[in-house]
Every structure is written in C-alpha cells, then in structure tokens.
Amino acid sequence: MNELLVTIIFITALVLGVYWYAGYSIRSGIAVDENKNLIPDSWEKNFDWFFKGRNMIILLLGIIIGYALGNILPV
Numbered sequence: 001m002n003e004l005l006v007t008i009i010f011i012t013a014l015v016l017g018v019y020w021y022a023g024y025s026i027r028s029g030i031a032v033d034e035n036k037n038l039i040p041d042s043w044e045k046n047f048d049w050f051f052k053g054r055n056m057i058i059l060l061l062g063i064i065i066g067y068a069l070g071n072i073l074p075v
C-alpha cells in the first residue's frame, strides 16, 4: 500500500509539473500560444483533454491520495 501512495504522489507531482511547465513555457516565450488560452499551441492538438479536464484530474488525484492515506494511517 505504501508503494501505491508513493506512486500516486509521484504521478501527481508529474501532472502538476506539466501544468506548471505549460504556463512557464508560455510566459518565458519557449512555447507559442497564439490563441491565448494558456496552452502551448504545439500541445493543443494531442493534449487538449489534459488541459480541459485539469480541475477534474487534480480533484481525482486528490481523492485517490486521500483514499490511500486513509488506508495507510491508523485511525
């Protein structure tokens, strides 16, 4: 169970890192964002769902972490 939690936290950090990098790359001019929707245009074609579902994905990861913690920590 502990390995599962570490894996989930790692995945969450990775996902948040990608969201952060998307914003960072636009602000710093590494990526082009012609339509100003804060998604690098080169990512939009393939990873549109990843940004559209952003709130849902973060919520889901939070629930999974909470659930895993609830199973690990003694009550």
Ligand SMILES: [Ca+2]
Binding pocket: 032, 033, 034, 035, 036, 037, 038, 039, 040, 041, 044
């Ligand atoms: Ca864009």
